[in-house]
Amino acid sequence: TTNVALVLARPLGQSPLQIAESIKTDLEADDELRAYLAKIEVAKPGYVNFYLQDSYYQKSLAQLQAQGVSMLRPKIGQGVKVNNEFISGNPTGPLHLGNGRGGFFGDALTRVLRFANFTVTNEYYVNDAGEQVLKLGHSIKKNAEAVYGGEYIEELHQKFAQIADVKEAGRAAAQDVLQNIIQPTVEHKMHIHFDNWFSEQSLYDDGLVDAALEVLAKNAKTFEEEGALWLRTTDYGDDKDRVLVKSDGQKTYFASDCGYLLSKIRRGFDVLVLTLGADHHGYTKRLEAAARALGFTGTLRINIVQLVRLVKDGKEVRMSKRAGNVVAIDELIDAVGHDVARFFFLMYSPNTHMNFDLGLAQERSQKNPVFYVQYAYARICSILAKAESQKSKIESQEIDLTLLTHEKELALMRELERFPELIEEASRSYAVHKFPHYAISLADTFHSFYDACRVIDEENIELTKARIMLVLAVKVVLGETLSLIGVSAPEKM
RNA sequence: GCGCUUGUAGCUCAGUGGAUAGAGCGCCGCCGUCCUAAGGCGGGCGUCGUAGGUUCGAUUCCUACCAAGCGCACCA
Numbered sequence: 001t002t003n004v005a006l007v008l009a010r011p012l013g014q015s016p017l018q019i020a021e022s023i024k025t026d027l028e029a030d031d032e033l034r035a036y037l038a039k040i041e042v043a044k045p046g047y048v049n050f051y052l053q054d055s056y057y058q059k060s061l062a063q064l065q066a067q068g069v070s071m072l073r074p075k076i077g078q079g080v081k082v083n084n085e086f087i088s089g090n091p092t093g094p095l096h097l098g099n100g101r102g103g104f105f106g107d108a109l110t111r112v113l114r115f116a117n118f119t120v121t122n123e124y125y126v127n128d129a130g131e132q133v134l135k136l137g138h139s140i141k142k143n144a145e146a147v148y149g150g151e152y153i154e155e156l157h158q159k160f161a162q163i164a165d166v167k168e169a170g171r172a173a174a175q176d177v178l179q180n181i182i183q184p185t186v187e188h189k190m191h192i193h194f195d196n197w198f199s200e201q202s203l204y205d206d207g208l209v210d211a212a213l214e215v216l217a218k219n220a221k222t223f224e225e226e227g228a229l230w231l232r233t234t235d236y237g238d239d240k241d242r243v244l245v246k247s248d249g250q251k252t253y254f255a256s257d258c259g260y261l262l263s264k265i266r267r268g269f270d271v272l273v274l275t276l277g278a279d280h281h282g283y284t285k286r287l288e289a290a291a292r293a294l295g296f297t298g299t300l301r302i303n304i305v306q307l308v309r310l311v312k313d314g315k316e317v318r319m320s321k322r323a324g325n326v327v328a329i330d331e332l333i334d335a336v337g338h339d340v341a342r343f344f345f346l347m348y349s350p351n352t353h354m355n356f357d358l359g360l361a362q363e364r365s366q367k368n369p370v371f372y373v374q375y376a377y378a379r380i381c382s383i384l385a386k387a388e389s390q391k392s393k394i395e396s397q398e399i400d401l402t403l404l405t406h407e408k409e410l411a412l413m414r415e416l417e418r419f420p421e422l423i424e425e426a427s428r429s430y431a432v433h434k435f436p437h438y439a440i441s442l443a444d445t446f447h448s449f450y451d452a453c454r455v456i457d458e459e460n461i462e463l464t465k466a467r468i469m470l471v472l473a474v475k476v477v478l479g480e481t482l483s484l485i486g487v488s489a490p491e492k493m
Numbered sequence: 494g495c496g497c498u499u500g501u502a503g504c505u506c507a508g509u510g511g512a513u514a515g516a517g518c519g520c521c522g523c524c525g526u527c528c529u530a531a532g533g534c535g536g537g538c539g540u541c542g543u544a545g546g547u548u549c550g551a552u553u554c555c556u557a558c559c560a561a562g563c564g565c566a567c568c569a
Contacts, residue, residue, distance in 0.1 A: 001512090003510090003511060003512090006510095006511065006549090007510090009549075010548095010549080016549090044512055045511070045512065045549090045550085046511090047511085090569080127569075130568090131568065131569050132568090132569055135569085226567080227567085229567095230567090239495085239496075239565075240565090242567095243566085245567085246567040247567060248567080250567085252567075252568085252569085253568075253569045254569095256569095277563090278497080278498070278562075278563050278564080279563060279564070280563095281496090281497055281563070281564065282497075282564045282565060283564095284497085285496095304497080304498075306498065306499080306563080307562075309562080347505095347506075347507090347517095348505090348506065348507090349506085349507080351498060351499070352498095352499075352505095352506070352507095353500095353561080353562055354505085354506085355505075357505090366531085367518060367519095369516090369517060369518090371531055372517085372531075372532090374531085375531050375532075376532095379528080379529060379532085382528065382529055383528050383529095384528095385528090386528050387528085433507085434507090437516080440516075441516085444516090447532060447533065448532095448533070448534090450528080450532075450533085451524095451532070451533040451534080452533085454527070454528070455528060456528050457528095492529085493529075493531065
């Protein structure tokens with residue numbers, strides 16, 4: 001359908017219906033279109049509705065069968081290098097639910113972009129250089145300046161409290177947290193692979209922070225005031241200018257960020273993607289400012305993921321034995337399972353302030369639509385397995401797809417047709433939450449088809465063959481959709 | 494005080510400058526010789542937070558207000 005006639009009414013000074021009619025007349029005269037269109041209709045205020053012929057969908061299905069999933073992959077990412085940085089939780093304790101949500105989002109985004117032929121590097125920024133390492137040191141030494149608590153601090157206390165220097169103790173502990181808590185959680189619990197664990201300390205070791213300060217000074221974006229060095233971020237819409245080097249000569253965390261941005265720029269990325277928790281949204285302006293001041297001319301996309309509120313019996317839960325004052329993502333995954341946790345987080349648009357009811361976590365997991373989707377996939381596999389066992393009867397070269405004219409078959413083919421445009425749209429808008437919704441919708445259409453149309457019918461071998469081809473196509477697309485969001489596609493349930 | 498985000502069905506959430514605003518869950522009823530009933534079919538009278546504005550048309554854009562979350566360091 002198109003509303004173009006409504007939009008054109010004013011500039012053309014004609015009535016929408018008049019314009020719609022003339023569009024209809026023109027298009028109906030087009031021989032090429034006539035091959036695909038069953039009819040064109042003008043509706044009430046001025047819509048033009050197009051009806052595709054069944055043969056269009058049948059051809060499309062045959063094409064998918066012949067070319068496989070690669071035909072669904074848009075070219076829009078060809079030759080574009082993307083750096084996708086996400087989670088980047090401090091190495092001072094377990095990852096919390098907000099990290100989890102951002103993690104699943106970033107990972108799914110990478111999967112979608114890669115499917116659309118972008119070249120993506122997944123990166124985790126490890127804040128192993130700053131003040132928080134010192135805070136961790138104090139915490140494991142349990143002295144007056146301790147800030148972190150929880151079971152893991154006990155363990156770190158046992159291991160590293162004897163190290164005399166606080167900073168050294170903090171470094172050792174941070175390394176331990178990264179290797180024994182964060183990385184296992186990310187890789188084994190969340191099923192996320194990072195190409196790069198980028199160390200903040202390495203920026204100093206490699207001179208990138210100083211290099212960034214030089215570039216910024218050269219671009220005349222810095223100034224000195226009250227003994228400190230500032231970046232004029234207000235030139236780029238920030239509320240206030242930001243300090244790079246404090247009056248005591250210490251570089252700020254923001255200086256590290258500038259070094260990190262310079263590293264990404266020098267590595268030649270066309271697109272820089274960052275996903276931040278909503279508690280860091282105040283940084284977006286200064287990061288954008290820094291990137292531009294450093295001379296970055298590519299695309300910078302900062303995604304803000306709203307925090308997750310954990311609720312139990314209608315009240316917010318904050319305490320966790322494991323992590324101290326937050327609930328750890330690995331605990332949640334242990335409680336509901338990876339697929340459920342992932343699907344649940346990914347279903348919601350990043351700017352939804354979502355509530356996760358822990359009290360209903362188990363129950364919710366039983367009712368989670370992920371099972372509905374996976375069940376559709378398992379059903380497909382079951383049908384195909386049975387078909388395989390009767391291969392001799394249904395095997396043949398000629399498959400007549402024009403037999404697929406049932407209302408439910410056409411509905412299913414139309415649903416499949418949505419997938420390619422969804423990829424394109426999502427790789428532009430980063431709206432990855434559309435995929436869980438699509439998966440539900442496709443599963444829904446399939447279940448309905450399944451109920452109405454028996455696939456394997458020994459009385460009607462020709463129809464059986466055509467339907468198997470349709471079912472195969474659904475398997476490919478549904479399987480790909482699940483793979484894009486990182487949820488498993490089980491052959492049996 | 495300023496800024497960002499959010500306010501849509503009982504609950505959790507999609508959605509759109511346009512045609513009767515959708516899904517899941519919950520609730521009610523029906524469907525079993527047959528490829529997995531973790532399924533299907535039917536049942537929704539919603540002030541799209543409130544009030545204005547722009548528009549032929551606003552739930553969608555703008556302004557104000559109300560409510561919620563999060564920010565506003567020479568912290569990280």
